[in-house]
Amino acid sequence: MAACSLFQASPCSLNPKSKSLHQNPRNHRHYLSIRSCTSSPPSSDASITNHSSSKSTSPKHHRRPADENIREEARRHHTSDNNHGFSAKYVPFNADPSSTESYSLDEIVYRSSSGGLLDVQHDMEALKKFDGEYWKSLFDSRIGKTTWPYGSGVWSKKEWVLPEIDSDHIVSAFEGNSNLFWAERYGKQMLGMNDLWVKHCGISHTGSFKDLGMTVLVSQVNRLRKLNRPVVGVGCASTGDTSAALSAYCAAAGIPAIVFLPANRISIAQLVQPIANGAFVLSLDTDFDGCMQLIREVTAELPIYLANSLNSLRLEGQKTAAIEILQQFDWEVPDWVIVPGGNLGNIYAFYKGFQMCKELGLVDRLPRLVCAQAANANPLYLHYKSGWGEFKPVKANSTFASAIQIGDPVSIDRAVFALRNSNGIVEEATEEELMDAMSQADLTGMFICPHTGVALSALIKLRNSGIIGPTDRTVVVSTAHGLKFTQSKIDYHSKEIPDMACRFANPPTNVKADFGSVMDVLKKYLLSKNH
Numbered sequence: 001m002a003a004c005s006l007f008q009a010s011p012c013s014l015n016p017k018s019k020s021l022h023q024n025p026r027n028h029r030h031y032l033s034i035r036s037c038t039s040s041p042p043s044s045d046a047s048i049t050n051h052s053s054s055k056s057t058s059p060k061h062h063r064r065p066a067d068e069n070i071r072e073e074a075r076r077h078h079t080s081d082n083n084h085g086f087s088a089k090y091v092p093f094n095a096d097p098s099s100t101e102s103y104s105l106d107e108i109v110y111r112s113s114s115g116g117l118l119d120v121q122h123d124m125e126a127l128k129k130f131d132g133e134y135w136k137s138l139f140d141s142r143i144g145k146t147t148w149p150y151g152s153g154v155w156s157k158k159e160w161v162l163p164e165i166d167s168d169h170i171v172s173a174f175e176g177n178s179n180l181f182w183a184e185r186y187g188k189q190m191l192g193m194n195d196l197w198v199k200h201c202g203i204s205h206t207g208s209f210k211d212l213g214m215t216v217l218v219s220q221v222n223r224l225r226k227l228n229r230p231v232v233g234v235g236c237a238s239t240g241d242t243s244a245a246l247s248a249y250c251a252a253a254g255i256p257a258i259v260f261l262p263a264n265r266i267s268i269a270q271l272v273q274p275i276a277n278g279a280f281v282l283s284l285d286t287d288f289d290g291c292m293q294l295i296r297e298v299t300a301e302l303p304i305y306l307a308n309s310l311n312s313l314r315l316e317g318q319k320t321a322a323i324e325i326l327q328q329f330d331w332e333v334p335d336w337v338i339v340p341g342g343n344l345g346n347i348y349a350f351y352k353g354f355q356m357c358k359e360l361g362l363v364d365r366l367p368r369l370v371c372a373q374a375a376n377a378n379p380l381y382l383h384y385k386s387g388w389g390e391f392k393p394v395k396a397n398s399t400f401a402s403a404i405q406i407g408d409p410v411s412i413d414r415a416v417f418a419l420r421n422s423n424g425i426v427e428e429a430t431e432e433e434l435m436d437a438m439s440q441a442d443l444t445g446m447f448i449c450p451h452t453g454v455a456l457s458a459l460i461k462l463r464n465s466g467i468i469g470p471t472d473r474t475v476v477v478s479t480a481h482g483l484k485f486t487q488s489k490i491d492y493h494s495k496e497i498p499d500m501a502c503r504f505a506n507p508p509t510n511v512k513a514d515f516g517s518v519m520d521v522l523k524k525y526l527l528s529k530n531h
Ligand SMILES: Cc1ncc(COP(=O)(O)O)c(C=O)c1O
Pocket: 208, 239, 241, 242, 309, 340, 341, 342, 343, 344, 345, 346, 347, 403, 404, 449, 451, 479, 480
């Protein structure tokens, strides 16, 4: 196979013009003293500091005794965990203010009584007892630490996520806190932009943003099982990333995971993840929408907890990526945030994270949201173009952005709400556009997935039409690690894709292993770089 021979060769590259990659220069974290907050925090590193200085006998002042692990240390501090009575419950999504329907998060419920979506509603009045400065200081104080569970980017915002869960029940891989990458060369050369950023949510435990939601969902399942609720296992339908995250977190907690995958429609790297993590993997002869339908029917019959984003718990974790972006900009709001969309939970999660920061006084406005879809699986785009008329699911066609090959997204109502309330836009990308965008980004030092290519294509279109300006601070959300999608890159760089020019392909040069031949090709290459 040509794709194999491409990668058997040993490509030699030399690019004297390439610049070093820069990290966020504005990312000066303010480790503000918690003691300067308007009131004492619910649980902070301050209590740890006090403890270690009083208990430790070591001259190095270790914060915990050598025979204590971080979970035990958290248990010792448990009394301060939620002494402000923060709480959350399920309510019907976008319900009429007069609705009194609600459910405890300890109930197993995914739909409202009328069959609509649910949302996790926090007791905002309790959270508002603390001002924006307080929350910023608290969240900033927890970054980069190993304190259980706040070392996680998700659980560093625990009061806004699952305030009532016992830290002891949390299943975490210290996910989140992902890199916000300044796309200096890509922004400047491709788009004339100086303030373009890529939020690398895929540089994560299982290689996608799903970890952010799955730590929350599996933690709640862990709690339910400790409460002796009838949860025998956790299940999902997946295009490859949800299944990987579910399997890893369940394996960490010793909970059975069951995953429904559309046969031959996910990458090998994604398929091997749940297999390696010991999940029960069903490969089904249908597409993702078919798998989703089946898992919904199965979880209605068996005591298997549903892990897809239909379950609003997931979005509580995913929304922390939005809070993190604000935090990484020292609580300045970017102008645009571009998110690739499939089942459409994530675009709402971003909206919710930004909206909570606004409502609780951490920032004063929302960014404009853009949801980007593959043209081969574009039900939201068509809905947007129809002026939000009647929503019609589509049959999703094959796309290199295989994780968003979804025609009947469960969170369509959430996505429409998020976009309408953020002056949002929906864009689409053809296969050639998304693969070219991905490959061009890679050529500036990234290694992104095709879904991020979809988001970059949307950016290119909005920049070319002048909707996004050259100095607009713009964040593209990268949703998965490029290493999960190497076959698409192999196909592209082998120029093996029918009807695609693969303009930015960079195949290796096969050369005889003698000095003269090597010198000849090197000279030709160097000349081509210096004309
Ligand atoms: C890599 C990747 N990007 C984007 C998405 C889209 O996220 P959502 O389904 O929340 O719209 C998914 C999953 O659907 C995904 O796995």
